[in-house]
Amino acid sequence: xxxxxxxxxxxxxxxxxxxxxxxxxxxxxxxxxxxxxxxxxxxxxxxxxxxxxxxxxxxxxxxxxxxxxxxxxxxxxxxxxxxxxxxxxxxxxxxxxxxxxxxxxxxxxxxxxxxxxxxxxxxxxxxxxxxxxxxxxxxxxxxxxxxxxxxxxxxxxxxxxxxxxxxxxxxxxxxxxxxxxxxxxxxxxxxxxxxxxxxxxxxxxxxxxxxxxxxxxxxxxxxxxxxx
Numbered sequence: 138x139x140x141x142x143x144x145x146x147x148x149x150x151x152x153x154x155x156x157x158x159x160x161x162x163x164x165x166x167x168x169x170x171x172x173x174x175x176x177x178x179x180x181x182x183x184x185x186x187x188x189x190x191x192x193x194x195x196x197x198x199x200x201x202x203x204x205x206x207x208x209x210x211x212x213x214x215x216x217x218x219x220x221x222x223x224x225x226x227x228x229x230x231x232x233x234x235x236x237x238x239x240x241x242x243x244x245x246x247x248x249x250x251x252x253x254x255x256x257x258x259x260x261x262x263x264x265x266x267x268x269x270x271x272x273x274x275x276x277x278x279x280x281x282x283x284x285x286x287x288x289x290x291x292x293x294x295x296x297x298x299x300x301x302x303x304x305x306x307x308x309x310x311x312x313x314x315x316x317x318x319x320x321x322x323x324x325x326x327x328x329x330x331x332x333x334x335x336x337x338x339x340x341x342x343x344x345x346x347x348x349x350x351x352x353x354x355x356x357x358x359x360x361x362x363x364x365x
Contacts, residue, residue, distance in 0.1 A: 201241065255281075
């Protein structure tokens with residue numbers, strides 16, 4: 138009886154420790170997916186396909202959008218925590234406009250930063266998919282940030298293709314998962330895959346990213362805008 142009690146206590150401690158070590162917000166990610174309507178999911182997929190295959194044509198717009206969103210989040214966080222104001226809307230608008238405007242004259246640097254971030258996301262996904270400790274997820278991400286940053290500064294086109302392919306892949310995956318969740322026969326199965334298989338999300342995001350990278354390079358190479 139004591140032996141069974143010890144085993145049960147050990148199992149509870151292991152589960153608690155695993156929950157504490159969890160860093161990747163899968164629950165929050167899944168809630169965002171399941172909150173999308175049919176029209177929103179289709180919009181995500183459509184816009185994602187454009188970014189995935191022709192991101193090099195609209196990369197300037199994507200850069201401005203990315204930095205506008207980043208500025209909005211930073212502005213809201215600064216307004217709430219540092220300044221101490223309750224009106225986060227104003228802080229978000231100011232931050233969004235500020236970074237969006239700054240990203241235009243600093244377009245090359247902005248693309249390089251996004252390329253580094255894309256590299257970090259990819260290697261973090263590999264770290265997570267391999268079942269390594271989530272507490273050290275930053276180590277896997279740091280490798281990608283350094284590698285992606287170096288490649289981005291050396292080959293500008295590679296940075297454009299990398300971040301736009303990842304951006305498009307993410308939109309396509311989110312929209313597709315939302316569509317599958319809306320379909321009753323596949324909703325439970327998709328939810329089970331997301332939460333039970335750690336390699337599932339990184340794989341379905343990495344695969345379209347790789348396809349988009351290859352196709353974008355091919356399209357860009359045959360275009361008159363090859364030098365961007």
